[in-house]
Structure formats: C-alpha cells, structure tokens
Amino acid sequence: MPDTAPALVWLRNDLRLEDNPALRAAADSDRPAACLYVLDDVTPGDWAMGGAQRWWLHKSLEALAAELDRIGSALILRRGDSRGVVPSVAQEVGADLVTWNRRYIGWQKEVDDDVAHALQEQEIEVRTFRGTVLFEPGEIRTGSGNIYKVFGPYWRKLREREVPEKLAKVQKLDAPAKLPSSDHLGDWNLLPTQPNWAGAFEETWEPGERGGRARWLSWLKSNATSYDEDRNFPGRDASSRQSPHLHFGETSPVVAWHDLRERIEDGDVPEDQGESWLSELAWREFHHQLLCAHPEMFDKPLDAKFERFEWDTDDDAYRAWTKGQTGYPIVDAGMRQLWQTGWMHNRVRMITGSFFVKDLLLDWRRGMAWFWDCLVDADPANNTAQWQWIAGCGADASPFFRVFNPVGQGERFDPEGAYVKRWCPELKDLPKKHVHAPWDALADVLKKAGVVLGKDYPEPIVEHAARRDEALARYKAIKT
Numbered sequence: 001m002p003d004t005a006p007a008l009v010w011l012r013n014d015l016r017l018e019d020n021p022a023l024r025a026a027a028d029s030d031r032p033a034a035c036l037y038v039l040d041d042v043t044p045g046d047w048a049m050g051g052a053q054r055w056w057l058h059k060s061l062e063a064l065a066a067e068l069d070r071i072g073s074a075l076i077l078r079r080g081d082s083r084g085v086v087p088s089v090a091q092e093v094g095a096d097l098v099t100w101n102r103r104y105i106g107w108q109k110e111v112d113d114d115v116a117h118a119l120q121e122q123e124i125e126v127r128t129f130r131g132t133v134l135f136e137p138g139e140i141r142t143g144s145g146n147i148y149k150v151f152g153p154y155w156r157k158l159r160e161r162e163v164p165e166k167l168a169k170v171q172k173l174d175a176p177a178k179l180p181s182s183d184h185l186g187d188w189n190l191l192p193t194q195p196n197w198a199g200a201f202e203e204t205w206e207p208g209e210r211g212g213r214a215r216w217l218s219w220l221k222s223n224a225t226s227y228d229e230d231r232n233f234p235g236r237d238a239s240s241r242q243s244p245h246l247h248f249g250e251t252s253p254v255v256a257w258h259d260l261r262e263r264i265e266d267g268d269v270p271e272d273q274g275e276s277w278l279s280e281l282a283w284r285e286f287h288h289q290l291l292c293a294h295p296e297m298f299d300k301p302l303d304a305k306f307e308r309f310e311w312d313t314d315d316d317a318y319r320a321w322t323k324g325q326t327g328y329p330i331v332d333a334g335m336r337q338l339w340q341t342g343w344m345h346n347r348v349r350m351i352t353g354s355f356f357v358k359d360l361l362l363d364w365r366r367g368m369a370w371f372w373d374c375l376v377d378a379d380p381a382n383n384t385a386q387w388q389w390i391a392g393c394g395a396d397a398s399p400f401f402r403v404f405n406p407v408g409q410g411e412r413f414d415p416e417g418a419y420v421k422r423w424c425p426e427l428k429d430l431p432k433k434h435v436h437a438p439w440d441a442l443a444d445v446l447k448k449a450g451v452v453l454g455k456d457y458p459e460p461i462v463e464h465a466a467r468r469d470e471a472l473a474r475y476k477a478i479k480t
C-alpha cells in the first residue's frame with residue numbers, strides 16, 4: 001500500500017462487514033483503514049446502554065474484532081465522550097478521512113454533528129451514509145410534506161419505493177502502519193459477574209454478524225412460510241429473533257429485505273407471509289422517523305393530555321411485575337422470559353406493557369426504563385414508540401380505553417398454555433383450562449397440580465376488572 005493517509009471508520013450500531021456503506025467507502029478509498037468503537041456513556045445521558053445490551057455489545061465486539069483481524073484491519077476500542085474521543089483517535093491514526101453510518105435519534109444526531117464539525121476544523125474529511133435503515137427518516141412523507149403518524153399509509157408509501165441495493169461484503173482492509181492503542185474489552189466490565197444473570201443468554205444467542213446470519217437463514221428456511229399465521233403465538237416461537245441483530249447492525253435491514261423478497265419471488269415463501277414480516281420491519285422504520293422528528297418522546301407523551309394522567313407509584317406492584325410475580329401467568333411468563341433471556345415475544349410485550357399501564361396504573365416511563373435495562377434489543381426508537389403506543393399516548397396508538405384482559409389474551413394466544421408452562425414451571429401440571437387463571441381452579445385441581453396459591457405461585461396482585469374501571473375513570477378525567 002502506498003504511503004497514503006489512512007481512513008478511520010467510526011462504527012456504532014452497524015457492527016458488520018456486509019452492506020456496510022461506511023466500511024465499504026473506506027475500503028474503496030484505496031487507503032489503509034482502521035475501525036473505531038467508542039463506549040460512550042456520557043452523551044446518551046439517561047439512555048446509556050442497559051445491562052442486557054452491554055452483555056450483547058461485549059460479545060458482538062469480540063466477534064467483530066476477530067472478523068476485522070481476519071480481513072487485515074483492526075478494531076480500536078476507546079471509552080469516553082465521542083465528541084472528544086473520535087477527533088483525538090483520528091489524529092492519532094493520522095487519518096484524512098473519517099466515515100460513519102448516520103444515526104438519527106435525539107442526542108445521537110447532535111453528537112454526530114459535533115464530531116463532524118470538530119473533524120472538519122482539523123481539516124479531516126467526513127463522509128456519512130445511510131446504513132442502519134431502509135430509508136432515511138423523513139424521506140417518506142405525506143402529500144403535505146409531513147412525516148407519517150399513522151402506520152398504514154406510511155407502509156403503503158414505503159412499498160411504492162425501491163429498497164436500495166445491498167453492498168458487497170468487505171473482504172480486505174489493510175490496517176494503517178501505525179495503530180494507536182486500544183482499550184482491552186474485558187476492562188470495560190460489560191459482562192455481569194456477581195451475580196451472573198446472563199447465564200441463559202449464552203444458550204439463547206450468538207451475537208455478531210455470523211450468529212445473526214445463521215439465525216436469519218434458519219428462520220427463512222423453517223418459519224418464514226407461516227410467519228403471519230404464527231407470529232402472535234408466543235408458544236410457537238415463530239418470529240425471526242433478528243431484533244438485537246438489527247439493533248446492533250449485525251444484520252442489515254436492506255439485506256434482510258432482499259433475501260426475503262427473493263424467497264417470495266422464487267415461490268419459497270408465500271407472498272402474504274413474507275410481506276407480513278416486511279411490514280414489521282417497516283414498523284422499525286416508522287418508529288425511527290417518528291423519534292427523529294419527535295425526540296421529546298423519550299420522556300414526554302406525544303399526546304400532551306397524558307401529562308395530566310394520575311399514575312400510581314406503588315413500588316411493591318412495580319417489583320412484582322419486574323420479577324414475574326403478579327399472579328397473572330401470561331404476564332409473569334413474559335417478565336421471566338425477559339429477565340432470563342433478554343428478550344420477550346412481541347405479543348407478550350404488549351400484554352405485559354398494557355398490564356403495567358392499565359392494571360397497575362404505573363407510569364409508562366418506568367416500564368420503558370425496565371425494558372431498556374433488560375432487553376438485548378433495547379432500541380431508543382422502538383422501545384419509546386411502543387411504550388407510548390401501549391399507554392395510548394403515542395402515534396397510531398392503541399386507544400387507552402382498549403384494555404387488554406391478561407386472561408383472555410393468554411387463552412387466545414397461548415391456548416395450550418405451553419408458553420406459560422415453560423416460563424412458570426410451577427404451573428406445568430395445571431390443566432390448560434386453568435393455566436391462565438389458576439385462582440379459578442377448584443381446590444382439588446390445584447392440589448393435584450401441586451400448586452398452593454400464595455406459596456408456590458402468587459395470588460393476583462390486583463383484580464383486573466376493578467383496575468380496568470379505575471384506569472378508564474382516570475382516563476376520563478384527562479379526556480377533556
């Protein structure tokens with residue numbers, strides 16, 4: 001390689017070699033190039049990564065470092081405020097070009113603008129790309145030029161567009177002759193130790209581009225054909241589980257889109273089943289454009305009247321919910337799945353979220369913060385928009401007066417009780433008729449199943465019908 005100044009690729013939620021425009025640009029620039037990841041707990045403020053994401057990040061960076069090493073380059077790890085770290089590493093490397101894939105949400109945009117400005121002051125060229133979404137937030141607009149707040153028309157408009165072509169995987173990248181020092185990943189203490197609550201994470205996930213790809217191909221082969229029929233049933237485990245891979249950018253949404261469209265064109269996946277998955281991917285886009293336009297949604301309801309809603313502050317109820325001890329089996333199963341694996345099925349996220357807001361009458365922001373800490377896919381756009389959706393105060397939100405009945409939801413979406421029995425094994429011998437409402441079972445049925453309510457499994461901590469009435473009364477008070 002001639003004596004050219006190197007490029008620096010600043011990686012964030014795009015930890016992959018395939019279809020990575022920022023990495024591709026560095027590779028195509030005929031410069032040696034190094035990659036940088038900054039663990040920045042400063043600029044996100046309250047939204048620094050939660051515990052589950054940190055576990056994922058450790059594993060993902062390990063995988064990425066090995067891949068970059070294999071193709072000839074290197075990953076530099078640094079910790080601190082990105083606004084200082086990136087310009088300083090660029091100087092240490094002697095880079096005359098820094099590339100990254102754009103971020104869009106709240107603080108992220110501001111930080112990226114500041115870093116770009118600082119680099120330009122140092123006369124270092126900055127090139128940025130769309131690399132984490134199908135379309136740039138704000139690119140798809142209504143006829144009157146606004147962003148969409150209702151998903152249906154957004155999806156139809158998106159569907160009229162051509163999704164960009166994917167970029168080839170970077171196969172070779174030469175490291176600069178002089179590499180600055182890197183932190184040791186282990187020193188970042190991203191993995192839990194005492195206690196190690198992530199034991200089951202290891203069995204559930206393989207973070208990194210390769211793990212994401214393997215899971216994706218297996219889902220395409222086995223589950224894509226009946227996705228729409230199965231997706232709402234948590235016991236069937238039929239969704240793709242790509243959310244953490246998409247969140248960390250190990251899976252490219254563009255690649256996923258084209259892979260699935262190809263299977264549909266080839267007749268391997270029925271059109272309606274495949275399009276149903278693509279529309280879920282579009283919800284991710286929808287939420288990104290929403291949070292990009294309304295960063296205040298992190299802590300303020302989009303529908304301002306909800307500022308006046310009277311929330312309870314019952315810490316015992318909050319704790320019971322976080323621990324999966326509410327006495328409502330489908331809620332408890334979901335909360336335990338979340339704690340043990342860092343992920344929860346979408347239908348159950350809706351049920352547990354609704355229970356939090358409309359049965360426990362707790363502020364959606366507290367529930368959102370718990371999810372933020374526990375989810376491996378915790379995403380500023382999706383998590384925030386979905387919690388507001390649940391609470392009835394977001395965009396295209398489920399109306400507040402539509403209150404999920406946790407027993408009815410369980411019976412409908414987990415009819416055999418398989419999901420509940422998996423995560424609440426103390427209920428495994430209950431007949432399916434009673435598994436979603438054990439308190440309705442006769443004493444001898446409970447005895448036969450080895451369940452003593454209040455001892456082996458909690459009595460319900462609230463009475464759903466009464467709390468529903470209370471929730472609606474409080475809603476009525478803010479309606480006018």
Ligand SMILES: Cc1cc2nc3c(=O)[nH]c(=O)nc-3n(C[C@H](O)[C@H](O)[C@H](O)COP(=O)(O)OP(=O)(O)OC[C@H]3O[C@@H](n4cnc5c(N)ncnc54)[C@H](O)[C@@H]3O)c2cc1C
Pocket residue numbers: 231239240241242243244246247277280281282283284287344345346347349350353371375377378379380382383384386387390
């Ligand atoms: C209260 C609540 C909080 C949530 N928090 C998050 C979060 O922090 N991060 C996150 O990625 N998703 C979140 N979701 C959305 C959804 O539950 C997950 O994306 C989905 O369960 C991930 O599983 P999967 O990859 O198997 O999904 P699949 O059904 O296979 O869907 C494919 C992809 O589409 C996207 N997607 C699917 N459903 C949604 C949705 N409703 N909104 C936006 N994108 C969607 C995801 O990227 C997902 O990986 C939340 C939902 C609720 C109700």
